[in-house]
Amino acid sequence: MSERIVELEVLRFNPETDTEPRFQRYSVPCMNEWVVLDALNHVKESIDPTLSYRWSCHMAVCGSCGMMINGEPKLACKAFLREYEGVIRVEPLAHFPIQRDLVTVIDDFVTKLKRVKPYLIPKEDQPVEAGEFRQSPAELKRYKQYTLCINCMLCYAACPEYGLVPKFIGPAAISLAHRYNEDSRDGGREERQQEIASNEGVWECSFVGACSEVCPEHVDPAGALQQIKIKSTVDWYKEHAMPWSKK
């Protein structure tokens, strides 16, 4: 195992004492196979205990360690140091207000997530004795990829449209709505459409595609949004050109 000194340039901001964020340099002795999160942990343990950041699982499942690494939204626990040369710049996720150091305020995302009702709204009520709702592998395949989202918000940091228009519901929340819409057991699509087929919903998206590029779980949120656009267009024609057709 070889060691190397990594220069980290970390954004610092303490709302109690600072008026402006600033950068702080750390020289961190690192193992070659470390990820950026290991380097941050080393800073916190042995160099500067005041550094704040979020993390939990260290294995790309909890979604809490998202940050900008050299300007790109990444999971710090999946960003290998060997892939970087020179000074590594670490900043909080773009497009979110900073709470402290690398910790952001994520209320906006959480509120939007709630708005799209990301849970199963059963088509029909069924007594427990009736047994489980059955689903074929083909029906599972329709939405499985969208269940993989870990709510890391990298896609929001990557999305220029969200940066420009903060009221845009955004990639992950809309993809999660799609996940339930595509579920054969679900009957809540019309309720979700009220949010996601609005101007602040899928129609704010101009298909830049950055969300799908940065998504660590290969959810392909951009794909979900385009599918929703097609279905909402079909809806629109049904509702306006053929008002007699009831879905």
Next chain:
Amino acid sequence: MAKSNKPIVWGLFAAGGTVTAFLTPALVLLTLLPVFGVMPELLAYDNLRAFAGHWMGKLVLFGILLLMMWHAAHRLRVTLHDFGVRADGAVAVAVYLAAAAGTLAAAYFLLRI
């Protein structure tokens, strides 16, 4: 929240994008052929004129031109928005009027052939 009315223009945009993506390479190729001295009989002026003269040819050409123009108009609207032009209403009126004018012109010239 109210559902958006953008599907009207987006439907034309998506259909136009698909048509354009398929046709542009073919058009580029066909334009390059004469440059390399290949001039298929099929593309001779009289043949193309006869194609545009038939009512089915007119219909095909009109459909393609209409979709391409509405695609371009909507693309321009979104691009301007991405560049920070916030007067979306005015931009929409301008680009869609241009597409409508183009559509009418296409119909007029096709009908004259």
